[in-house]
Amino acid sequence: MPAIPSLDTDFEHALVELLESSHRAQLIAAGRRLVHVLAPGSRLGLTEGAAEENNDRHLVLPLGEMPRHALKVELPAGFNRAEFERRIALVARLLGAKDDQLRSLRHLRESVHRLERAERLQRALYTIADQASSDRDMPDVLAAMHRIIGSLMYAENFYIVLYDPQSETLRFPYFVDVADPDPPPIDRDFPLSEIVYSPTWYLLHNGVPLMGGFDAIRKQVDGPLTRTGPSAVDWLGVPLLHEGRAVGAIVVQSYREDARYTAQDRTLLSYVAQHVRTALERRRAHEELGRRVAERTEELTEANRVLQRQVLERQRGERLQAALFRIAELASTTDSLDAFYAAVHQVVGGLLYARNFFIALLDDDGQSLRFPYSADEFDTTRSTRSRGKGLTEYVLDHGTALLADSDEMERLQATHRVVQSGTSSICWLGVPLICNERTVGVLAVQSYSAEHRYSKADQELLTFVSYHIANALERKRSAESLKQAYGELEQRVDERTRSLAEVNRDLRQQIIKRERIEQRLKYETLHDSLTGLPNRSLLLRRLGNALERYRQDPTQIFAVLFLDLDRFKVINDSVGHLVGDDLLFQAGGRIRACLKAPDVVARLGGDEFAVLLEHISDGPAACRVAARVITELNRPFRLGVKELFTSTSIGIALAAPHYRRAEELLRDADTAMYRAKAEGRQRYALFDERLRHQAMTLLELENDLRRALTRNEFEPWFQPIVRIDDGTRVGYESLLRWRHPERGLLGPDEFLAVAEENGSAEHIDWQMFALVLEQAPRLLKDDNFISINLSGRHFRSHRLERRLLDLLAQHSVDPKSIRIEVTERALLDNPAHVKRTLERLRARGIAASLDDFGTGYSSLSYLHQYPLQSLKIDRSFVAALDDENTGSTPVVRAIQLLADSLGMQVIAEGIETERQRDALAAMHCPLGQGFLFGRPAPASDWL
Numbered sequence: 001m002p003a004i005p006s007l008d009t010d011f012e013h014a015l016v017e018l019l020e021s022s023h024r025a026q027l028i029a030a031g032r033r034l035v036h037v038l039a040p041g042s043r044l045g046l047t048e049g050a051a052e053e054n055n056d057r058h059l060v061l062p063l064g065e066m067p068r069h070a071l072k073v074e075l076p077a078g079f080n081r082a083e084f085e086r087r088i089a090l091v092a093r094l095l096g097a098k099d100d101q102l103r104s105l106r107h108l109r110e111s112v113h114r115l116e117r118a119e120r121l122q123r124a125l126y127t128i129a130d131q132a133s134s135d136r137d138m139p140d141v142l143a144a145m146h147r148i149i150g151s152l153m154y155a156e157n158f159y160i161v162l163y164d165p166q167s168e169t170l171r172f173p174y175f176v177d178v179a180d181p182d183p184p185p186i187d188r189d190f191p192l193s194e195i196v197y198s199p200t201w202y203l204l205h206n207g208v209p210l211m212g213g214f215d216a217i218r219k220q221v222d223g224p225l226t227r228t229g230p231s232a233v234d235w236l237g238v239p240l241l242h243e244g245r246a247v248g249a250i251v252v253q254s255y256r257e258d259a260r261y262t263a264q265d266r267t268l269l270s271y272v273a274q275h276v277r278t279a280l281e282r283r284r285a286h287e288e289l290g291r292r293v294a295e296r297t298e299e300l301t302e303a304n305r306v307l308q309r310q311v312l313e314r315q316r317g318e319r320l321q322a323a324l325f326r327i328a329e330l331a332s333t334t335d336s337l338d339a340f341y342a343a344v345h346q347v348v349g350g351l352l353y354a355r356n357f358f359i360a361l362l363d364d365d366g367q368s369l370r371f372p373y374s375a376d377e378f379d380t381t382r383s384t385r386s387r388g389k390g391l392t393e394y395v396l397d398h399g400t401a402l403l404a405d406s407d408e409m410e411r412l413q414a415t416h417r418v419v420q421s422g423t424s425s426i427c428w429l430g431v432p433l434i435c436n437e438r439t440v441g442v443l444a445v446q447s448y449s450a451e452h453r454y455s456k457a458d459q460e461l462l463t464f465v466s467y468h469i470a471n472a473l474e475r476k477r478s479a480e481s482l483k484q485a486y487g488e489l490e491q492r493v494d495e496r497t498r499s500l501a502e503v504n505r506d507l508r509q510q511i512i513k514r515e516r517i518e519q520r521l522k523y524e525t526l527h528d529s530l531t532g533l534p535n536r537s538l539l540l541r542r543l544g545n546a547l548e549r550y551r552q553d554p555t556q557i558f559a560v561l562f563l564d565l566d567r568f569k570v571i572n573d574s575v576g577h578l579v580g581d582d583l584l585f586q587a588g589g590r591i592r593a594c595l596k597a598p599d600v601v602a603r604l605g606g607d608e609f610a611v612l613l614e615h616i617s618d619g620p621a622a623c624r625v626a627a628r629v630i631t632e633l634n635r636p637f638r639l640g641v642k643e644l645f646t647s648t649s650i651g652i653a654l655a656a657p658h659y660r661r662a663e664e665l666l667r668d669a670d671t672a673m674y675r676a677k678a679e680g681r682q683r684y685a686l687f688d689e690r691l692r693h694q695a696m697t698l699l700e701l702e703n704d705l706r707r708a709l710t711r712n713e714f715e716p717w718f719q720p721i722v723r724i725d726d727g728t729r730v731g732y733e734s735l736l737r738w739r740h741p742e743r744g745l746l747g748p749d750e751f752l753a754v755a756e757e758n759g760s761a762e763h764i765d766w767q768m769f770a771l772v773l774e775q776a777p778r779l780l781k782d783d784n785f786i787s788i789n790l791s792g793r794h795f796r797s798h799r800l801e802r803r804l805l806d807l808l809a810q811h812s813v814d815p816k817s818i819r820i821e822v823t824e825r826a827l828l829d830n831p832a833h834v835k836r837t838l839e840r841l842r843a844r845g846i847a848a849s850l851d852d853f854g855t856g857y858s859s860l861s862y863l864h865q866y867p868l869q870s871l872k873i874d875r876s877f878v879a880a881l882d883d884e885n886t887g888s889t890p891v892v893r894a895i896q897l898l899a900d901s902l903g904m905q906v907i908a909e910g911i912e913t914e915r916q917r918d919a920l921a922a923m924h925c926p927l928g929q930g931f932l933f934g935r936p937a938p939a940s941d942w943l
């Protein structure tokens with residue numbers, strides 16, 4: 001029996017081989033060698049499972065602990081079986097252990113591999129999500145997704161298709177194919193029907209993945225299959241699903257035999273597809289949001305731009321408004337024409353670049369140009385020139401504005417032979433000064449440097465302003481020429497060289513001129529020059545219309561608000577009248593802003609405004625408007641850098657059947673306003689029963705007057721009229737007094753206005769005349785006269801002359817000793833008629849005096865038309881003689897000269913001081929009356 005080898009080299013070698021083997025095959029080979037080394041010639045095999053049993057011939061030994069494999073050895077002949085078994089068992093155990101080790105190693109490797117793949121997938125999905133939310137462009141994002149999918153499977157040819165089930169259109173946001181010579185256009189919509197029955201169509205239509213070659217796919221679909229594009233060896237498409245419906249698909253395809261898709265790829269791609277869909281959706285939402293944000297931003301920017309433009313326009317409007325307002329003011333506030341021009345320059349400078357500025361005026365004959373004002377960097381003087389071919393003349397000729405840069409000037413030179421006189425400028429802007437539809441001059445600005453150029457807007461602005469300047473200029477010039485006219489007249493009479501006839505002719509010319517000015521003034525009489533609002537006349541006119549309508553249809557209720565600004569005088573005195581005027585201007589605007597279309601706000605003068613509210617429903621509605629106006633005017637006013645506060649009190653009168661005239665409503669609103677003020681300002685008051693009651697006391701006065709007439713409560717007092725140089729009495733003025741049973745002696749100021757209003761003034765006068773004439777014979781000594789005051793209303797009666805003469809005859813008074821005193825107002829009421837009446841009276845010996853001269857219209861034009869014997873200089877001028885600064889000496893002197901030239905006698909009224917008397921005497925004023933010489937007193941006092 002051969003000995004069993006000890007652990008010799010061979011065995012050792014075989015054992016190492018076994019232990020080092022890292023694969024199943026190596027293991028088996030090593031095991032076989034071990035057995036051979038143990039028992040040469042024995043045969044050995046490995047069985048699957050430990051199914052076979054041991055028998056005489058074979059030994060079957062399980063390998064390791066898991067008896068899935070067994071070692072099957074054919075027993076060599078002649079071996080001690082037990083010994084052999086023992087050794088083989090050792091080998092089997094070794095083999096088994098090694099086999100187990102190898103198996104678990106393989107398991108480990110596999111799971112590492114799996115984990116790696118899972119990680120790769122995970123990373124891919126992350127990257128996809130990442131891409132979706134990145135701000136890169138869509139094509140870049142899709143390319144990145146393509147790369148990611150390429151890292152998971154073979155995806156050299158790859159496309160994404162998106163499908164809109166509603167419009168049944170599809171588009172390819174991404175398409176890469178190495179073999180397709182005619183790829184579909186990127187991102188263009190086309191109908192799904194264009195690819196009908198293609199694999200993609202089925203994919204979108206059925207919403208299930210498709211995989212395989214053309215034939216394989218045909219088996220997966222339930223209809224005909226058509227080919228699109230080159231035929232692929234393998235094709236894998238998965239739908240992008242949204243709520244169970246396909247909204248797109250991802251497709252990979254292969255043209256290579258060695259690259260094919262597996263079920264695992266399909267699962268993977270399906271999985272990735274859902275992520276791609278979410279990513280695309282999120283991306284789209286993100287873009288949509290971005291687009292909306294951009295849109296909104298754009299909208300806001302636009303709104304902002306519009307707002308800014310509005311603000312600018314507003315500012316410009318305000319600036320312009322202020323400028324126009326200043327220009328209107330300038331005509332009356334500047335002392336001289338030169339100052340006026342300079343001020344205009346300043347105002348224009350506030351609106352545009354006016355470093356170089358001039359005013360050119362055409363002479364009366366239209367042949368030469370004067371430059372009464374010029375400010376210029378280069379041309380220090382601009383002398384008068386005869387009309388030539390300059391830019392200024394061009395504007396004069398055409399009567400329209402001219403904006404000329406160098407090109408335009410060249411063109412004008414070529415076409416009209418226009419040559420710029422003076423230093424040539426880079427930009428020239430001139431506008432005509434048009435007055436009464438006649439171009440009287442040009443206002444021009446120019447620039448010598450490129451940085452200042454004028455635009456069309458500047459031209460418009462200057463043109464606009466020019467109307468106002470021309471207007472103001474004309475007013476200013478009229479005022480100036482009037483002043484001059486007075487001056488010239490004075491001088492001429494002073495010289496006493498010319499004949500009276502000559503003076504008269506001059507005078508007539510002055511009168512014509514003056515009348516022209518008056519016409520213009522009349523034209524402006526319907527608007528207030530400061531605020532541009534309608535004035536009292538216009539308001540009364542509108543009020544009259546509203547009243548008329550109301551009386552025809554009593555449902556057409558309307559209301560009048562009368563308001564004035566509280567404490568305005570204080571503001572005016574403390575901040576200056578310019579600011580005060582500005583405040584009035586703004587206040588007018590605010591009031592107007594509270595009203596609706598047909599309503600009118602008018603400035604009545606000073607700080608008084610009135611509003612006509614048409615179509616108002618009732619008193620409360622008018623009160624609501626009043627409350628609104630009060631709130632508006634309570635807001636601070638921004639005037640330059642100052643912020644001022646004012647408030648208003650409002651009186652309201654509502655249309656009612658007893659109103660006959662517009663003035664009555666205005667009067668009642670005024671009365672109510674005083675109530676509002678008395679009750680603590682900043683409030684409104686409705687003219688109501690209580691106020692009506694107050695008005696009733698007025699009625700009482702009227703009743704009293706009537707009673708006074710029947711009870712002969714009136715009596716004449718007399719004031720002496722004297723020669724100023726020596727004080728001798730030449731006559732008396734009779735003055736009305738009322739001996740009221742309860743109130744005592746009343747002067748005309750206390751009741752005459754009411755009497756004029758209710759028509760009793762005439763009756764009172766007649767009573768007075770009778771009494772005066774009764775007492776006249778006693779007062780009239782030598783050739784004294786008595787003058788009686790005549791209310792203007794008398795001239796409405798055709799019986800005046802007859803009645804007066806009868807009365808004179810009745811009392812045997814010589815008409816020559818009686819004078820009548822009439823006011824300017826009375827003369828103007830019905831000039832032709834009054835003139836005839838006065839002429840007839842004069843013919844019968846009764847002379848007329850013009851009373852209160854200088855306080856009324858002071859128009860020279862009518863003086864010479866009327867047969868006036870004397871002219872009474874109003875007390876206010878006489879009183880002003882006392883003050884050297886504001887002295888009225890020139891005025892009184894002018895009146896005196898004028899009266900002299902017209903052959904009128906002058907009587908100065910209200911002489912109270914010796915100084916006044918002396919001043920008048922120095923001016924050769926012949927007659928006077930006043931407290932200095934004697935106060936009015938009953939006739940008995942003078943006897």
Ligand code: C2E
Pocket residue numbers: 719734735736747748749752761765768788789790791821851852909910911912929930931932936
């Ligand atoms: P008038 O015609 O200007 O009369 C002169 C007024 O000046 C008078 O006021 C007289 O008292 C006042 N007076 C005279 N000298 C002085 C003086 O030195 N200083 C001051 N401060 N005042 C002086 P009276 O009497 O109150 O009359 C006021 C006006 O009433 C008159 O102004 C006249 O327009 C009107 N009037 C007066 N009597 C009659 C009348 O019989 N018939 C009519 N229709 N009107 C009359």
Ligand code: CA
Pocket residue numbers: 733789821851
């Ligand atoms: Ca008088």
Ligand code: CA
Pocket residue numbers: 851852872874909
């Ligand atoms: Ca008078």
